[in-house]
Amino acid sequence: MLFNSIDFAIFLPLVFGAFWLLPNRSGWQNSTLLLASLVFYGWWDYRFLSLILFSTIVDFTIGQQIHRTNAQGKRKMLLGISLFTNLGLLGFFKYFNFFQNSFIQAFTFFGHDLEGFSLTIILPVGISFYTFQTLSYTIDVYRKEMTPVRKFIDFATFVTFFPQLVAGPIERAKKIIPQLQASRVFDYQQAKSGLHLIIFGLFRKIVIADNLGIYVDRIWQYPNAITPYMVVLASVFFSVQIYMDFSGYSRIARGVAQLFGIKLMVNFNYPYKSTSFSEFWSRWHISLSTWFRDYLYIPLGGNRRGPKRTLINLCLVFTISGLWHGADWSFVLWGFMHFLLLTSERFIKLPKTKMMHFLKWVNVLFMVNLTWILFRADTIANAWVFIRQLFKYQPLLGYDALTFQSPFLLALNLFLVLSLPLLLMIERRFYDFKIWQQNVLLIGLLLFTSMFLTTGETFIYFQF
Amino acid sequence: MRKFLIYVLFIAGSSWALSSVIAWSFETLFLAKTESQVNYKLSRFYDFNDDVLFLGSSRAEQSFMVDTIFKGDHAYNYGLVGTGNWLWPKLLEDAVANDKPELILINVDPDSLDHGTEWNMSYYLDVPHHSTVFSALKFTTRRRIRFFPFKYFGQYIELFRTGIKQWKNSTSYDNKGTNISIKPPNPASFFNQDMAKDSVLLCKEDDLQILSEILLKNNQDMVVFIKLPSYQEKGYKIFFNQLEHRLEGVAFTYFLDYTGELSNKSNWNDHLHLNLDGATKFSKMLRRDLQLAADSNLIHIPSSVQFHSFN
Structure with a gap:
């Protein structure tokens, strides 16, 4: 079920009504949320409910077992089972064909022909997100940073919580489970701000991201035939599209969770304001960055084992992060490029002047924009074809149809991109406005959103 | 709470x-029942009962120039972008079901009848709920076609877009349902030509069965199947020959094959669609052939329409 669909517009009020009408006890509330979450996930494909439930049962049981024993060897073994099960499922569903093809290509390159077989594997929606979420629970219990959950319903609600199930934020058990264990009382202000987040999120997704997406998709259909200015437009538009798409989803998720008295973490903090790559990663997909920091980078030794080891750790984290996003070498390269960018800024020391601050901002924006091309391309070869067009002269007139077939769409997209700072400013200062101004803004945003709500475009991060 | x-x-x-x-x-001020409104065509199809109907995909919409073929206001091009072979059989079924004698000209693309999509749910906003077209729509589409004023929900941009297009109609030839881009051709689209069918396409038995069943209900309308010119032939002719062969005995049907015509790139907007020049040439050829067939009593032309006589 998509947040931007009519199905969800019917589903949410029903769940909201049931949740607050039932007795005000955490057991009832969590059962309602669990049932709703299963319906929400099963709406896409009910067969994969078994997968998520299996993962939930495994981690719930292992969490209990780890807590019960003090023998370090057994604790490690149990953690290993959890890691093997969760990463095994993720690996099979997401990476089986990718690794197999890569091996075959590598062997073929060295003159050994191998015959492979390709499995038609459907990637379960949100598997990368809920796998990391359940893993964080088991690891935290192993590290004795939290005690295991006693009630299965509470844990299952945490894993399947529908607002953030399919595209995050990747929450931590120690933050969410205490909220789920407490009985929630309706809070008008919290629900109201949740509604505001939903409206802003829908506007970001439906009005901005989806419209930019139409244009970007059209250009990427013919990467061989585009002009340099179209390369620039498409990459700028995609940078805004992916930000608005994913941050829009995160906002809706936070808003919906707030309607049920649950506070989720902020996943995006104006990333394109960053003046360094490390700052960018502290503002972009925060829940994933912090997950990798806490469960991979720091256990690997972080920056405590000397500069060489720090570089190796960073390289590992970023390439694995790239692979987490998608089963293709283009994503690995994307992650690796971010590692290079992050590393380069560690070695280059620049003066702290206003002009330099501005130039650093431009540099981060430009480089992030460039790396998004890898993210958007299906393959590295496609990304190369796209980038090459930047340096290839093509007569403008010939490509008229691609860009100007819909002058309305182009004008609209340019307007949306140029007015983005205004939208972000309005969002940031929303509560400084008077009540009537807030209402006018919300009605206006919803008016535009309803105008564009046509196709129920899927969110980009659903594929991960 | x-x-x-x-x-x-x-x-x-x-x-x-x-x-x-x-x-x-x-809608009331700018768009009421105007041709550029996205739901106009199907609304007209059920309201007007034209005597000559052109049906088909975007290739039909961009090839049949009604004014070049017939005089008067009783002929209309109901080809619709993005519908492939999905929509026209349903329209054909609705057309043969009414009592009015008609001439129905159909462009058949070499694909199965389920190839193609509903494409744009706005097309169907005014389709009668008892029609074959409506009952063939996906449940989700039917649910989203609501009654006034709910039907506008999610449709505004299409209304505005078509409104602006109508206000400044400088990018296409738009007449009696025919809609052809008059902008310079787009070489990028020709890059895509490999996507054209490159194998021998066979008529699916199920499709022929569906078509036969529809045509068997027909006892007065003349149905002409037309194989439009194509930039790359690749299997198109074999497909059409097969269709012709299998529907040979069905009454009131006639076949016109333009394989090999207008293959010069200068006649094309992209590898699938004729440009204005190509469409004009094709429509003149079609008029000539229809006239010859009518003179030989192979097809019946409704009395309300006449062929254009200019060259």
Whole structure:
């Protein structure tokens, strides 16, 4: 079920009504949320409910077992089972064909022909997100940073919580489970701000991201035939599209969770304001960055084992992060490029002047924009074809149809991109406005959103 | 809780009321029953009962120049972008079901009848709920086609887009359902030519069965199947020959094959669609052949229409 669909517009009020009408006890509330979450996930494909439930049962049981024993060897073994099960499922569903093809290509390159077989594997929606979420629970219990959950319903609600199930934020058990264990009382202000987040999120997704997406998709259909200015437009538009798409989803998720008295973490903090790559990663997909920091980078030794080891750790984290996003070498390269960018800024020391601050901002924006091309391309070869067009002269007139077939769409997209700072400013200062101004803004945003709500475009991060 | 619900109703209700007023005014003032309105074609199909119907995909919409073939206001091009072979059999079924004698000209692309999509749900906003077309729509599409004023929900941009297009109609030839881009051809689209069918395409038995069943209900309409010119032939002719062969004995059917015609790139907007020049040439050829067939009593032309006589 998509947040931007009519199905969800019917589903949410029903769940909201049931949740607050039932007795005000955490057991009832969590059962309602669990049932709703299963319906929400099963709406896409009910067969994969078994997968998520299996993962939930495994981690719930292992969490209990780890807590019960003090023998370090057994604790490690149990953690290993959890890691093997969760990463095994993720690996099979997401990476089986990718690794197999890569091996075959590598062997073929060295003159050994191998015959492979390709499995038609459907990637379960949100598997990368809920796998990391359940893993964080088991690891935290192993590290004795939290005690295991006693009630299965509470844990299952945490894993399947529908607002953030399919595209995050990747929450931590120690933050969410205490909220789920407490009985929630309706809070008008919290629900109201949740509604505001939903409206802003829908506007970001439906009005901005989806419209930019139409244009970007059209250009990427013919990467061989585009002009340099179209390369620039498409990459700028995609940078805004992916930000608005994913941050829009995160906002809706936070808003919906707030309607049920649950506070989720902020996943995006104006990333394109960053003046360094490390700052960018502290503002972009925060829940994933912090997950990798806490469960991979720091256990690997972080920056405590000397500069060489720090570089190796960073390289590992970023390439694995790239692979987490998608089963293709283009994503690995994307992650690796971010590692290079992050590393380069560690070695280059620049003066702290206003002009330099501005130039650093431009540099981060430009480089992030460039790396998004890898993210958007299906393959590295496609990304190369796209980038090459930047340096290839093509007569403008010939490509008229691609860009100007819909002058309305182009004008609209340019307007949306140029007015983005205004939208972000309005969002940031929303509560400084008077009540009537807030209402006018919300009605206006919803008016535009309803105008564009046509196709129920899927969110980009659903594929991960 | 009550305070929150009132707040939600206030925000959502105000937004919905405002958007309905805007859309309603826009449609009433600028778009009411105009050809550029996206739902106009199918609305007209069921309201007007034209005597000559051109059916098919975007290739039909961009190839049959009605005014070049027939005089008068009783012929109309109902080809629709993005519908492939999906829509026209349903329209054909609805057309043969009424009592009016008609001439129905169909462009058949070499694909199965389920190839193609509903494409744009706005097409179907005014389709009668008892029609074959409506009952063939996906449940989700049917659910989203609502009654006034709900039907505008999510349709505004299409209304505005078509409104602007109508206001400044400088990018296409738009007449009696024919819609052809008059902008320079787009070489990028020719890059895509490899996507054209490159194998021998066979008529699926199921498709022939569906077509036969529809045509067997027909006892007065003349149905002409037309194989439009194509930039790359690749299997198109074999497909059409097969269709012709299998429907040979069905009454009131006639076949016109333009394989190999207009293959020069200068006649094409892209590898699938003729440009204005190509469409004009093709429509003149079609007029000539229809006239010859009518003179030889191979097809019947409704009395309300006459062929254009200019060259």
